[in-house]
């Protein structure tokens with residue numbers, strides 16, 4: 001294997017998070033009953049005309065700017081003709097000759113030389129999604145759901161700059177983060193709103209000439225993307241080593257078997273008979289329009305991570321976990337604001353929240369609690385109103401049942417004693433009853449003080465703040 005280098009380029013399709021489709025006003029929401037979100041336009045009835053959704057342009061430009069691309073001002077659309085049952089129009093409106101964004105790059109971890117490297121973006125173009133075929137293996141029937149027809153897509157085409165499965169996966173992670181931070185796509189791979197075509201070739205380690213590539217279409221999990229790069233490189237190497245030749249072809253990735261299977265070669269490839277889309281006028285964007293979108297670009301993952309580390313002193317690891325999900329980012333920023341303590345906020349997210357998510361096998365977007373609750377709990381803990389153990393119990397109840405923290409604390413009698421006289425009397429009692437511990441503490445033994453704190457906590461049935469008791473005992477002994 002070490003005599004060869006792997007080369008990989010990805011074509012990523014991202015469904016845009018617009019409310020309506022790209023050329024009609026049908027809803028794009030996921031999970032509606034089959035064929036309930038269709039109209040004459042997205043099913044290509046004769047005599048209908050498409051009208052471009054302006055939001056799609058805005059999202060495409062925003063994405064291009066976030067990915068360091070050059071924006072094409074004079075745009076037009078092209079018609080890609082082919083017949084397939086999931087495509088009732090028998091053509092797809094796309095952009096072949098003048099993609100809306102060109103150039104650009106995504107920064108990833110260099111898995112070969114260490115440090116960072118850039119994966120260049122060749123282009124980004126707008127196109128429309130097709131419907132979905134649902135095959136029933138038992139009956140042999142195929143059903144068609146046209147809801148997805150006409151959902152806007154961006155196709156983001158990378159240069160062949162990816163060298164390993166790790167880099168392919170890192171590239172898709174970074175890209176997904178950026179798309180999410182820009183609010184242009186929810187990138188839910190399990191719902192198909194982010195899918196990748198994986199192109200792979202191999203070449204001798206000392207060569208600069210790219211080998212012949214094969215393409216595996218429509219991979220929709222990190223696992224599949226990783227596995228397909230490794231397995232395909234291995235397959236190609238063994239073909240070459242046994243004297244064979246790689247042919248340029250499309251292969252299907254068989255997730256269950258972990259192998260790719262030939263589908264069609266380039267010679268059999270379809271001729272799409274592209275021509276300029278006659279039903280849509282060319283679209284000219286002004287530089288002012290682009291500049292306006294640029295001015296409103298949200299803070300991107302890289303800048304956000306740098307700011308968290310610089311301003312809040314968070315570790316790179318904590319920062320990267322928090323920035324891995326917009327739900328974490330929003331919770332973190334809200335909690336840090338309401339508590340004035342970014343550090344505590346990060347610790348709770350990295351500790352208790354992660355534990356509960358893992359234990360319940362939930363994703364960040366499944367968090368069902370009122371987001372202010374976490375800050376309320378941290379403030380009660382830091383204000384000495386509840387113990388750390390209680391704070392954890394309250395948060396668990398918030399996480400599971402979305403309880404109101406203050407109410408839950410009252411109902412479960414978790415509030416710590418704030419009766420100064422009682423605390424003082426208890427501390428004095430403990431000091432009086434344990435002269436040996438007191439003298440040990442005075443001679444410098446820290447454990448002796450912990451023992452006294454424990455005695456007080458026992459007498460108060462744990463309903464006191466340990467730091468407060470510690471402070472009180474020290475004061476009283478020093479007096």
Ligand code: ADP
Nearest residue numbers: 007008009010158159160199200201210211213
């Ligand atoms: P097509 O539209 O036929 O799929 P493109 O020229 O658009 O062809 O290339 C598609 C993808 O293939 C790009 O992401 C590109 O980086 C990648 N690619 C091109 N050549 C190679 C190669 N030799 N090895 C691996 N990937 C490649």
Ligand code: MG
Nearest residue numbers: 011197199215
């Ligand atoms: Mg391709």
Ligand code: ZN
Nearest residue numbers: 024026039042
């Ligand atoms: Zn429609």
